Structures are given as C-alpha cells and as structure tokens.
Amino acid sequence: MDLNEYIIPIIVIACLIVGYVIRVTPALQIARDYIPLIACILGAILGAVIQDVTVEAIIMGAVSGLASTGLNQVFRKTLNLKEGASK
Secondary structure, rough: OOOHHHOOOOHHHHHHHHHHHHHHHHHHHHHHEEEEEHHHHHHHHHHHOOOOHHHHHHHHHHHHHHHHHHHHHHHHOHHHHHHOOOO
C-alpha cells in the first residue's frame, strides 16, 4: 500500500483550518502546543464520519490530520514565515 492511499484531502484541509484558528486565536493559545495531537484526533473522527467506522477509516483520518501539520510546516519553511507570525 502506498501512503497516498491513506490521505484524504478534505480532512487535510479541515485540520489545516482548525490548526490555523487555534494558532491565531488569543483565547486558544493554551492549546497551541497540542495542534498536532488535535489534528490527529480530529482527523480520526472525521475519517470515521466520512467513511464507515472502521479501523482503516480511523487510521486514514489520523494520517490525514497529521499530514496537515506537516503541510503547514512545509508552507512556513518555504515562505520563511516566523513562528509567531499569523500569516
């Protein structure tokens, strides 16, 4: 199996948005250190909701959630954005 078979684009986008909202919302700064964990859990839940509740769907969702965290870091490094910047 290829890793690309486990990534669901809509879950990646949803987790990117949730991670961004957590990062820029002052009231949620406490949860900022847990964005990868939140994205993984949210992805697993969304995977189970979008597909049936199976182990494979949960794993696909969790992998997609973690992929959103990695994608965010690639964007930040490519664009040379600083950690505290909201852009």
